[in-house]
Amino acid sequence: MTNKKTPAVLVLGDGTTFPGYAFGAEGEVLGEAVFTTAMTGYQETMTDPSYHRQIVVMTAPQIGNTGWNDEDDESRNKQIWVAGLVIRDLAKRVSSWRADRSLEEEMANQGIIGIRGVDTRTVVRHLRSRGSIAAGLFSGEAARDDVDTLVAKVNAQPDMAGADLAGEVTTAQPYTVEPRGEKGFTVVAYDMGIKTATPRHFADRGIETIVVPANTPFEKVAEYKPDGVFISNGPGDPATADEMVAATREVIRHEIPLFGICFGNQILGRALGMETYKLKFGHRGVNVPVKNHLTGKIDITSQNHGFALKGKAGETFDTEFGPAVVTHTCLNDDVVEGVALENGMAYSVQYHPESAAGPHDANPLFEQFIELMTTHSPNNK
Numbered sequence: 001m002t003n004k005k006t007p008a009v010l011v012l013g014d015g016t017t018f019p020g021y022a023f024g025a026e027g028e029v030l031g032e033a034v035f036t037t038a039m040t041g042y043q044e045t046m047t048d049p050s051y052h053r054q055i056v057v058m059t060a061p062q063i064g065n066t067g068w069n070d071e072d073d074e075s076r077n078k079q080i081w082v083a084g085l086v087i088r089d090l091a092k093r094v095s096s097w098r099a100d101r102s103l104e105e106e107m108a109n110q111g112i113i114g115i116r117g118v119d120t121r122t123v124v125r126h127l128r129s130r131g132s133i134a135a136g137l138f139s140g141e142a143a144r145d146d147v148d149t150l151v152a153k154v155n156a157q158p159d160m161a162g163a164d165l166a167g168e169v170t171t172a173q174p175y176t177v178e179p180r181g182e183k184g185f186t187v188v189a190y191d192m193g194i195k196t197a198t199p200r201h202f203a204d205r206g207i208e209t210i211v212v213p214a215n216t217p218f219e220k221v222a223e224y225k226p227d228g229v230f231i232s233n234g235p236g237d238p239a240t241a242d243e244m245v246a247a248t249r250e251v252i253r254h255e256i257p258l259f260g261i262c263f264g265n266q267i268l269g270r271a272l273g274m275e276t277y278k279l280k281f282g283h284r285g286v287n288v289p290v291k292n293h294l295t296g297k298i299d300i301t302s303q304n305h306g307f308a309l310k311g312k313a314g315e316t317f318d319t320e321f322g323p324a325v326v327t328h329t330c331l332n333d334d335v336v337e338g339v340a341l342e343n344g345m346a347y348s349v350q351y352h353p354e355s356a357a358g359p360h361d362a363n364p365l366f367e368q369f370i371e372l373m374t375t376h377s378p379n380n381k
Contacts, residue, residue, distance in 0.1 A: 034127070050263070080112050174213070
């Protein structure tokens with residue numbers, strides 16, 4: 001850990017400021033201030049493309065204990081996607097045998113700005129009351145401007161509502177993740193900001209995964225002759241994802257098994273005629289309780305989303321493709337956490353069953369997808 005104390009400040013769009021000290025890179029960065037309640041997994045969080053353009057406040061009081069390794073990144077190119085990081089205490093030393101370097105070293109290498117020495121409890125209480133808000137991190141020379149100038153910079157940035165960000169994080173070209181062992185199925189995965197753990201889960205189950213860019217037309221997807229289609233997590237406002245909604249509707253219309261998570265849940269919901277909205281401060285953490293209203297089972301889940309579907313627990317509604325149902329809701333606030341066609345051909349959840357980082361309660365959703373492809377793959381007809 002560096003011993004120098006370069007001044008830094010977190011500035012919110014409402015004029016609230018939180019002083020501290022710089023770590024990682026120095027300079028300035030803008031984004032939306034959000035918080036995560038996860039006690040572990042900061043590396044997975046920071047490399048999750050779903051956090052693109054967000055300044056993440058960590059509620060855990062000490063960050064950096066486990067350093068940084070070359071195995072746990074969740075972006076394929078090992079890129080840190082958070083815009084900036086806000087923490088209370090930076091660990092003085094790394095204490096994990098898996099670490100290759102420190103968190104601060106990796107942030108400096110990738111040009112990621114951080115601020116330490118902040119009372120993050122106060123920041124989180126403010127965000128819970130005010131909601132996620134435009135923010136900026138300023139350190140070194142960038143922190144010398146007067147507050148009014150910094151607030152003006154913060155508020156000049158584009159709003160997260162209406163932001164179409166999937167195109168900024170998706171792969172440029174299709175690529176294939178081969179199965180481990182004997183191949184059982186081929187899945188086309190739409191990369192809306194996919195985490196590397198998801199194709200890895202598929203590979204462990206004998207699934208070949210062909211990852212394609214966001215908004216790939218259905219006609220191109222059909223050329224791969226998939227047994228199923230997967231729609232990943234990702235950043236941005238689902239209300240902007242009209243091309244993905246159209247492609248999803250074609251997948252359903254052609255009776256190809258469909259599974260979506262996080263952003264994919266919102267896309268499936270829209271394809272079924274549901275509306276989306278922006279949550280006040282979102283769900284970000286690895287301990288969020290979700291109830292499955294079809295089975296009565298409760299899972300502790302990993303989540304990262306600022307938008308959600310409008311609906312009620314267990315609600316059944318008509319769609320062009322037959323009846324659909326709200327399958328899951330959050331026990332904290334009743335937010336919709338899953339939808340499905342009643343015939344089982346398409347289903348999705350708002351949380352992260354790949355558990356990187358997070359609990360493993362939702363892993364059986366992958367087995368559900370395999371069972372669906374086993375009985376309904378178009379290649380079996």
